[in-house]
Amino acid sequence: MTTLLEQYAEIVGKAVIEHLRQLAKPLEGKKVVHINSTREGGGVAEILHRLIPLKEELGLRAVWEIITGEAEFYQCTKNFHNALQGNVVDIPAHLLDVYESTVRENAGRLGECLEQADMVFIHDPQPAPLLSHFPKRKGKWIWRCHIDVSRPYRQVWKYLRRFVIEYDASIWSLSAFAQPLPHPLYLIAPSIDPLSDKNRDLQPNEMDAAYTQWKLDPDRPILTQISRFDRFKDPLGVVQAYRLIKEYVPAQLVLAGGGASDDPEGEEVFREVKAAAGDDPDIHLLLLPPDAHVTVNALQRASDIVLQKSIREGFGLTVTEAMWKGKPVIGGNTGGIRLQVINHHTGFLASTPEGAALRIRYLLKHRDKLEEMGSKAKQFVRENFLLTRHLREYLTLMLAVLYGAGDRIEL
């Protein structure tokens, strides 16, 4: 049977895997615990599902535990999430009490596992206060922040900061997100998993099913944006860009994103986009369930160009996913999109619907360029944004934290 590492070696090359083995050697037998708040759904769980078995294959004793709570706990942590992303959210004191007592109960349950671990990674704010319950902890504790905290609502960050400040180090996805703390602020960009349903190669019959299901014509250009119906993703700007090119190119536009049932603003944005789309049969608005990974994969692969015309964006993993499928991306000039979309190489950065329209027309007219940029985009992701790079940086960080604090750690 092929091991996971062997499967990745087929994609990234044996040298990359050998490098991982080298890095993992001094960490063999170390007990490494990851804690987050869910096993299913969301990017963190997706990454941990693969990282844990990979670390085990490399000889680490990797453990994944979750903390659990009642509805009010999640209500509180959802408020944290929104506030850290910049929304003004005042959280009532009783919710904060529920938050702290829930983490305390979880600390009791996870006691021995955490006390004895060589290294503990705490993901996002939900389990952040755990550390305060382990004054006799043996290992190093790292707080991993997956959220865009570039402009947090200060009151909430101030509250959470007192838990985070005690950690040995923290990890941030981009330097723009890192908040000043009196410990090393490591930077690790997120990644995608090439073996997951969202990114694996699809069979022709899976692609055919997608064309049929979504009534898409494979013989005409397809433009796609995958994202929530959120103003920051500028879906109206995408429709406008499509209108500007439609006169010249018989393109189809797909706007596909998660359901908006629990998000009143999302529903409103969806209605606005629907109104803007009017009765154009070539605009496809798709509300997808959170587990529609194969559908997202197929839509990205079916596209000629993928758009991510965000006005504000964290890292933008949908950009990474599209690039991995060999698609040039026209992205908003913001956040992590700038790291991935390199003008004239892997796609184009656009600040207006007109800018996006201009680039769409250019690429659809110059098919050779479109192919060339798509191929560069894929290679760029292969070298920089796959799970193996993410794992390499985790291992490097572990060595840095366990074996030294200086600029140079010789093992």
Added chain:
Amino acid sequence: MEPFAIKDCALIAVATGERAQTLRELRDRLESTHPGCIYYHFWGGLLEPRFDDPEYQNDFASWAWHGLHEARLAERLGIIDPTEYPDLEDLRHELVEVIEEVLDESEILGWMRASQRFHFIRSQIVVLDTAVQITHPGDLSEFIGRMSLGSIFYHFIDARRRTEHGNNDFSEWLMGLGEEYAPLAKRIAALDPYFTSLSEMRRDLEGIIRAFNQKGIP
């Protein structure tokens, strides 16, 4: 003969929290920032996520263009080749000089706000012993082809700040083996490590050593 011990390395980026929104702020921070930041913004892209064929080779030049939209400054910063400076303090001095010149030429540039901030980043390097040793220079080409990019970075880039003459480890080792290998050592030392990627560097190194093994270098 002292064998050549192949090492491997990996970098991890660390945010310093220092940032600049204007050119004047960049100048001020540059004067005092940790030398590791200057190193990282010139060399870190070789091992950290960054496009292999960037518009500008260092992050300061890239910010001058993408953040300040100032092409002249970007070009002047972009041409700075870190290998020409004996140490990071000299490189820091040159950066500050170039910025000062531009500030003297244009008052508006001093306070103009960039569309994106410059974030100062440094890195930690973890060095590993691969337990592989090369005992004869004739085997060098075979081993180089199989070296990880981390090993190439360690022996060819990182070595410049470790060795007495700012040289690479391969040349240092060959020089110690006598006159016979001096031409090869010189040829490797003459390889331009800037404006290239680590895989290109590995290929070039392999090519030079193979050619030497076949017919020597006059």
